[in-house]
Amino acid sequence: MTAAGRPSGAGPSERGAGKAERNGLSIGAVLAQLRPEFPDVTISKIRFLESEGLVQPARTTSGYRQFTAADVERLRFVLSAQRDHYLPLKVIKDQLDAADRGLEPAIPTPKLPRKLVSLDGNGTGAPTAADFTPSTEIRLTKEELLASAGIDGGMLAELEQFGLIRPGAAGFYDTDAVVVAKTVKAMTEFGIEPRHLRAFRASADREVGLLEQIVTPVSRHRDADARERADELVRELAALSVKLHTLLVKAGIRGVTGG
Numbered sequence: 001m002t003a004a005g006r007p008s009g010a011g012p013s014e015r016g017a018g019k020a021e022r023n024g025l026s027i028g029a030v031l032a033q034l035r036p037e038f039p040d041v042t043i044s045k046i047r048f049l050e051s052e053g054l055v056q057p058a059r060t061t062s063g064y065r066q067f068t069a070a071d072v073e074r075l076r077f078v079l080s081a082q083r084d085h086y087l088p089l090k091v092i093k094d095q096l097d098a099a100d101r102g103l104e105p106a107i108p109t110p111k112l113p114r115k116l117v118s119l120d121g122n123g124t125g126a127p128t129a130a131d132f133t134p135s136t137e138i139r140l141t142k143e144e145l146l147a148s149a150g151i152d153g154g155m156l157a158e159l160e161q162f163g164l165i166r167p168g169a170a171g172f173y174d175t176d177a178v179v180v181a182k183t184v185k186a187m188t189e190f191g192i193e194p195r196h197l198r199a200f201r202a203s204a205d206r207e208v209g210l211l212e213q214i215v216t217p218v219s220r221h222r223d224a225d226a227r228e229r230a231d232e233l234v235r236e237l238a239a240l241s242v243k244l245h246t247l248l249v250k251a252g253i254r255g256v257t258g259g
Contacts, residue, residue: 024066
């Protein structure tokens with residue numbers, strides 16, 4: 001990786017006195033370059049990485065970001081390290097800082113086994129941040145939920161009793177409730193009852209609580225992009241949380257089956 005840093009000197013003028021101003025890329029142009037390789041990247045993600053100090057684009061006198069080719073390569077390195085090697089931002093920033101000083105990174109980027117790398121991406125069903133993007137809300141009545149999920153009122157009462165389904169404040173249900181109900185119904189065919197699944201609810205609540213602790217300080221920033229960065233961050237963390245949970249269960253099942 002070549003060192004990449006912010007162009008030295010004062011910011012270029014609107015008339016294009018500086019090279020970065022004449023040849024710089026807007027954040028939209030940067031997004032267009034990165035999207036083919038990183039389909040989940042968004043403008044808010046790029047802004048978040050900037051706020052964390054991982055890239056420092058120049059600014060025009062009117063405040064517009066101007067990215068250089070080196071900035072784009074820097075972003076590409078960050079996104080690759082996150083996607084392919086699961087490195088935390090602090091470690092990635094340390095590597096970039098070392099490169100900026102002309103040093104080799106203290107912690108070399110690991111080369112992971114092909115099987116582990118293949119767990120990432122849309123082709124294997126692993127969740128991505130896009131899976132946690134809020135969709136248009138659909139409100140279902142109790143009767144509509146029962147019909148859609150193919151369950152009776154007794155099972156719905158149990159699902160609510162053990163916190164597996166929670167109606168909204170107005171008493172309506174969303175489409176996720178239908179999926180939960182169908183999933184639990186399928187599990188009951190193996191002798192599992194809703195009361196056995198309370199641990200799933202408790203585990204999910206603990207995970208959400210952890211993510212909330214991490215995201216809340218970001219959302220409280222006073223700049224206009226704070227909420228957008230927080231939304232982006234919580235979606236990415238949620239995807240990683242579900243992925244980790246899946247991997248841990250997978251490892252545990254190998255122990256159960258002796259595989």
